[in-house]
Amino acid sequence: MKQEHAKRMRHVDFRSDTVTQPTEGMRSAMVHAPLGDDVFGDDPTVNAFQEKVAHLLGFEAALFMPTGTQSNLCALMAHCSRGEEYLVGQFAHTYRWEAGGAAVLGSIQPQPLEQEFDGAIALDRIEAAIKPDDAHFAMTRLLCLENTWNGKVLPQDYVEKATTLAHQRGLATHLDGARLWNAAVHMAKHPALSPIDAARQLTKGFDSVSVCFSKGLGAPAGSVLCGNKALIARAHRVRKMAGGAMRQTGMFAAAADYALDHHLNRLQEDHQRAQRLAHGLMRLPGLKIDPPQTNMVFIELEEPLRVRQDELLQGLKAQGILTTGTYRLRCVTHLGLSDQDIDHALAVFQTVFA
Ligand SMILES: *Cc1c(COP(=O)(O)O)cnc(C)c1O
Numbered sequence: 001m002k003q004e005h006a007k008r009m010r011h012v013d014f015r016s017d018t019v020t021q022p023t024e025g026m027r028s029a030m031v032h033a034p035l036g037d038d039v040f041g042d043d044p045t046v047n048a049f050q051e052k053v054a055h056l057l058g059f060e061a062a063l064f065m066p067t068g069t070q071s072n073l074c075a076l077m078a079h080c081s082r083g084e085e086y087l088v089g090q091f092a093h094t095y096r097w098e099a100g101g102a103a104v105l106g107s108i109q110p111q112p113l114e115q116e117f118d119g120a121i122a123l124d125r126i127e128a129a130i131k132p133d134d135a136h137f138a139m140t141r142l143l144c145l146e147n148t149w150n151g152k153v154l155p156q157d158y159v160e161k162a163t164t165l166a167h168q169r170g171l172a173t174h175l176d177g178a179r180l181w182n183a184a185v186h187m188a189k190h191p192a193l194s195p196i197d198a199a200r201q202l203t204k205g206f207d208s209v210s211v212c213f214s215k216g217l218g219a220p221a222g223s224v225l226c227g228n229k230a231l232i233a234r235a236h237r238v239r240k241m242a243g244g245a246m247r248q249t250g251m252f253a254a255a256a257d258y259a260l261d262h263h264l265n266r267l268q269e270d271h272q273r274a275q276r277l278a279h280g281l282m283r284l285p286g287l288k289i290d291p292p293q294t295n296m297v298f299i300e301l302e303e304p305l306r307v308r309q310d311e312l313l314q315g316l317k318a319q320g321i322l323t324t325g326t327y328r329l330r331c332v333t334h335l336g337l338s339d340q341d342i343d344h345a346l347a348v349f350q351t352v353f354a
Helices: 002-008 024-032 044-057 068-079 101-106 123-129 156-168 180-187 195-202 229-241 250-262 267-282 306-318 339-352
Strands: 061-065 084-089 109-113 139-146 172-177 208-212 223-227 287-289 296-301 329-332
Touching: 024 250, 044 061, 044 195, 044 208, 044 223, 044 250, 061 068, 061 229, 061 250, 068 101, 068 139, 068 172, 068 208, 068 223, 068 229, 101 109, 109 123, 123 156, 139 156, 156 172, 156 195, 172 180, 180 195, 180 208, 180 267, 223 229, 267 287, 267 296, 267 339, 296 306, 306 339
Parallel strands: 084 109, 084 139, 139 172, 172 208
Antiparallel strands: 061 223, 208 223, 287 296, 296 329
């Protein structure tokens, strides 16, 4: 009886855009990709994909990575040597969500800085954090930004000013663009701009950028780090050191390539579904919803719901609705969800939060 109930229950997984299954077309692309040993540089699918992404985003070179975390680590270690430091947002993935890898594995000192609500680090804060060249201090080498930030596109004029300031002060710049594709699709709503052109604009001013294919684009694994040839050569050595040099990894590159060709424009659907979810949730009392731009809806519980957050999460879960709530509740839309899923989830939210 219980099992039958579970079978009939509709599951809507909002935990992340990483929970997707590879589509049929993607599986087929993976199976038929020509392969070789990528440690010897022999995988034609990987080589072609690296060149393609570098070219699309306007960089000299690119390197295929198993994960975004490793891609960011390789970038940080390619930019900074032991005893040097990077400036980074207090809540940025490259500081808070990567298990301290830069410090542990790279002996690089993070200098986390307070961020504005939109994810920006105020320019005067950046300026004040750059250490003088003095034996007391770590050498400040790098500024890291992240786009999208909590599902929002960083203001482009801010990015320009921040990267210009960094370069004027002799710092390099790295962009954690795990969800850059979502930012690009949002930005491309302007007339006469393709998502690829938008993505290239969003990476302007950065010496390196890491993009993920296993998030909204729906590949099972894979990120790409872009930079100039010298930086990518250094990152290549770090990737080996980190154990990320794989063999016939063209199977994954083929999935990522398929995702780029077939799943980029459809991110717009995820963004529309996030809007649909947000507008429905706004009608429920006791919830504060930040209007989404891309595929993330953040839900703040007001008193007296706030103290019941864990219980409410469990209540949703018991009815097949999965979300996460480390700081605020977060619902992420992705290619595994339909409009019907959103409407069903809204109905469940209504009963659980009633
Ligand atoms: C997911 C994510 C990464 C990398 O994640 P992996 O799980 O290691 O692929 C990096 N930065 C941001 C902002 C992310 O969301």
